[in-house]
Amino acid sequence: MITQIITFNVKPEHYDSLRTALIEDKRNAEQEEGVVEIRLFTDPQKPNIIFSYEPWKDQDALDYHREHPYTVKSCRLFDTTLTSPLETLNLTEIRPPTPQTVEDHRQLLFQKEKYDAKKNFYHRGNRRYRS
Incomplete structure (x- = not known):
């Protein structure tokens, strides 16, 4: 399993358009076989930041998602809508203790x-x- 938390630092004037694109990407990705779930969050203290929590079955599933037209469409917006590059945190799988x-x-x-x-x-x- 691959789990990522992605941080989007959004320019205030582009918040609504990026939010809409990310929701569309989420809805489409949920139809993919390799996605476990996608959750989008905002920080009430920092309203121009969006977080995406994305666990994927494996690297192939994540690569497959990145090639879809709806994902490419969202990614094209990043150059104009974000104040800084994406921040991606790759989480380690945690298992219950034996x-x-x-x-x-x-x-x-x-x-x-x-x-x-x-x-x-x-x-x-x-x-x-x-x-």
């Missing part, structure tokens, strides 16, 4: 941080922190 990784994590945690109840301190290496 019993072994949980036990490994516990051992690592207690090696790095030990609580001294008598002194009300956490010990980390040579440092001590009061709780």
